[in-house]
Amino acid sequence: MTISRDFFAQDAVSVARGLIGAELCIDGVGGRIVETEAYDAGDPASHSFGGATKRNAAMFGPVGHAYVYRIYGLHWCLNFVCAQDQPGSAVLIRAVEPLSGIDVMRARRGAIADRLLCSGPGRLAQALGVDAALDGAPLDQSPFALTAPDTPSRIVAGPRIGITKAAATPWRFCLAGSRYLSKPV
DNA sequence: CGTAAGATATTCT
DNA sequence: GAATATCTTACGT
Numbered sequence: 001m002t003i004s005r006d007f008f009a010q011d012a013v014s015v016a017r018g019l020i021g022a023e024l025c026i027d028g029v030g031g032r033i034v035e036t037e038a039y040d041a042g043d044p045a046s047h048s049f050g051g052a053t054k055r056n057a058a059m060f061g062p063v064g065h066a067y068v069y070r071i072y073g074l075h076w077c078l079n080f081v082c083a084q085d086q087p088g089s090a091v092l093i094r095a096v097e098p099l100s101g102i103d104v105m106r107a108r109r110g111a112i113a114d115r116l117l118c119s120g121p122g123r124l125a126q127a128l129g130v131d132a133a134l135d136g137a138p139l140d141q142s143p144f145a146l147t148a149p150d151t152p153s154r155i156v157a158g159p160r161i162g163i164t165k166a167a168a169t170p171w172r173f174c175l176a177g178s179r180y181l182s183k184p185v
Numbered sequence: 186c187g188t189a190a191g192a193t194a195t196t197c198t
Numbered sequence: 199g200a201a202t203a204t205c206t207t208a209c210g211t
């Protein structure tokens with residue numbers, strides 16, 4: 001069951017929660033989403049804070065599209081644009097449980113433990129082959145494949161990671177008990 | 186086991 | 199010129 005565009009019209013927190021347990025594949029490589037973070041419009045920690053710029057243009061585009069950017073000069077991060085009514089909202093995909101194309105991920109990331117293949121935004125992007133070419137790409141078309149979970153997932157919320165502003169806001173969502181998180185709950 | 190620091194490039198002030 | 203939604207490696211305990 002593909003996730004509809006209406007799903008992404010919701011606010012960032014609802015989308016972040018709803019994505020836990022969904023299956024994400026890019027060009028046949030991917031797995032189950034186990035960790036996300038919400039970045040609301042007007043959030044000081046969000047790239048959209050202070051208005052639209054060239055880099056974050058995709059965040060102000062239509063919902064249900066990808067926003068990809070480079071961080072610290074060497075890592076890519078994958079976001080989903082959401083919240084139709086609040087331009088500048090997005091959800092950061094932080095971790096995925098590898099299910100499909102694991103051999104491809106291993107080839108791209110090197111011979112490391114399976115549980116480390118996608119446990120973090122930069123690792124995930126490298127494993128799935130995300131780069132600037134996917135910035136602004138619609139999530140309901142190739143090479144993306146996004147499938148809603150069959151059953152509701154147990155979700156644990158906590159503070160976001162790696163940011164300096166509004167760090168206490170509990171907008172990090174994890175699949176309870178997953179071994180593929182960037183950090184255990 | 187833990188904490189600490191370095192690498193690297195695009196973007197904004 | 200300074201900052202950044204990170205990862206890896208190194209070293210100490």
